[in-house]
Amino acid sequence: MSKRPEEIIRDEIRALAAYHVPESGGMVKLDAMENPYRLPADLQVEIAHLAETAALNRYPDPAAARLKSRLREAMQIPADADVLLGNGSDEIIQMLIMAAARPGTAVLGVEPSFVMFRMIATFCGVRFVGVELTADFMLDVERMLAEIARHQPALIFLAYPNNPTGNLFDADAVRRIMEAAPGLVVVDEAYHAFADATFMPRLVDHPNLLVMRTLSKLGLAGLRLGILCGRKAWLEHVDKVRLPYNINVLTQLIAEKVLQHGDLLRQQAAAIKAERARVFNGLQNMPGIRPCPTQANFILFRTTAANRIFDRLKQRGILIKNLHGAHPALAECLRATIGTPEENTRFLDALKDAVNAA
Numbered sequence: 298m299s300k301r302p303e304e305i306i307r308d309e310i311r312a313l314a315a316y317h318v319p320e321s322g323g324m325v326k327l328d329a330m331e332n333p334y335r336l337p338a339d340l341q342v343e344i345a346h347l348a349e350t351a352a353l354n355r356y357p358d359p360a361a362a363r364l365k366s367r368l369r370e371a372m373q374i375p376a377d378a379d380v381l382l383g384n385g386s387d388e389i390i391q392m393l394i395m396a397a398a399r400p401g402t403a404v405l406g407v408e409p410s411f412v413m414f415r416m417i418a419t420f421c422g423v424r425f426v427g428v429e430l431t432a433d434f435m436l437d438v439e440r441m442l443a444e445i446a447r448h449q450p451a452l453i454f455l456a457y458p459n460n461p462t463g464n465l466f467d468a469d470a471v472r473r474i475m476e477a478a479p480g481l482v483v484v485d486e487a488y489h490a491f492a493d494a495t496f497m498p499r500l501v502d503h504p505n506l507l508v509m510r511t512l513s514k515l516g517l518a519g520l521r522l523g524i525l526c527g528r529k530a531w532l533e534h535v536d537k538v539r540l541p542y543n544i545n546v547l548t549q550l551i552a553e554k555v556l557q558h559g560d561l562l563r564q565q566a567a568a569i570k571a572e573r574a575r576v577f578n579g580l581q582n583m584p585g586i587r588p589c590p591t592q593a594n595f596i597l598f599r600t601t602a603a604n605r606i607f608d609r610l611k612q613r614g615i616l617i618k619n620l621h622g623a624h625p626a627l628a629e630c631l632r633a634t635i636g637t638p639e640e641n642t643r644f645l646d647a648l649k650d651a652v653n654a655a
């Protein structure tokens with residue numbers, strides 16, 4: 298007699314809701330922190346040529362040496378730090394937790410934050426300790442220090458800027474957490490291109506710090522490339538749980554090529570930041586809407602009727618993210634990614650109508 302799923306699939310996995318990606322065909326897509334800009338035509342032609350001539354019959358370079366040296370330059374990674382690549386930073390989070398998952402191990406993060414920290418801990422059978430942020434979404438340092446002392450987490454994940462709140466934590470608070478941590482502190486800088494702060498130079502003086510980046514929010518979400526930087530003493534072990542050819546041939550070639558045009562991605566990020574200021578202003582001037590300070594390519598805002606406003610925007614062909622119900626601190630909150638000027642104007646106009654009708 299073959300067994301039923303209840304007897305084979307772990308309880309905590311059956312209890313999970315699958316990561317839901319909504320249908321977005323034909324919509325103004327402002328839900329997933331993607332860069333709205335495509336690459337210029339001449340660069341597209343160069344990429345087409347790379348794809349034509351790529352050795353797709355061969356496995357990719359497992360060390361991705363050329364790509365890593367481009368990344369070192371582009372991201373100003375300290376010379377004595379090591380670099381490990383993932384199929385998106387999601388895969389890096391998975392590698393880190395897998396490598397550290399002793400029985401009884403805890404992983405600590407803040408809430409609300411990026412849900413994959415908790416999800417991947419669950420996938421790996423590791424306990425996740427979520428520490429609440431303060432009411433204005435800052436680190437509650439005393440509480441963090443107490444929970445660190447109590448749970449002795451192997452890993453602490455901090456998104457900097459944080460998602461879905463958009464703000465940067467106080468750098469001094471992060472430093473105190475690094476000093477108190479018995480294990481590794483992973484500073485996830487997925488939104489670095491839109492922020493004015495980084496822990497990358499701190500790798501030099503904090504042996505238990507790892508800095509994670511991704512090309513996803515920068516404009517290459519479709520390539521899936523995440524980057525982890527830190528001491529060799531840590532990364533050489535994390536590298537053992539990496540599947541050998543995790544960065545495919547096309548991702549390596551195309552990322553290398555686009556990084557040669559670093560000013561292009563910087564210009565796109567600058568355009569997104571300028572639009573962010575305009576959208577923020579628009580939101581601030583709307584009755585019943587309170588945007589949160591942001592250093593990312595999205596804005597979290599509180600409303601008085603999140604579900605209704607979300608549905609009305611959707612009817613108008615605009616997809617944002619409804620966070621109402623995701624966490625008590627996010628009650629009546631919506632999150633909009635910054636798009637092109639035209640998309641943002643459509644969003645603001647539709648939101649104004651939705652608020653008036655609500």
Ligand SMILES: *Cc1c(COP(=O)(O)O)cnc(C)c1O
Pocket residue numbers: 330384385386387388411456459460485487510511512513518521522523
């Ligand atoms: C989007 C996001 C990621 C995931 O990035 P990928 O490289 O696309 O897997 C990681 N961390 C945070 C905080 C994010 O918001």
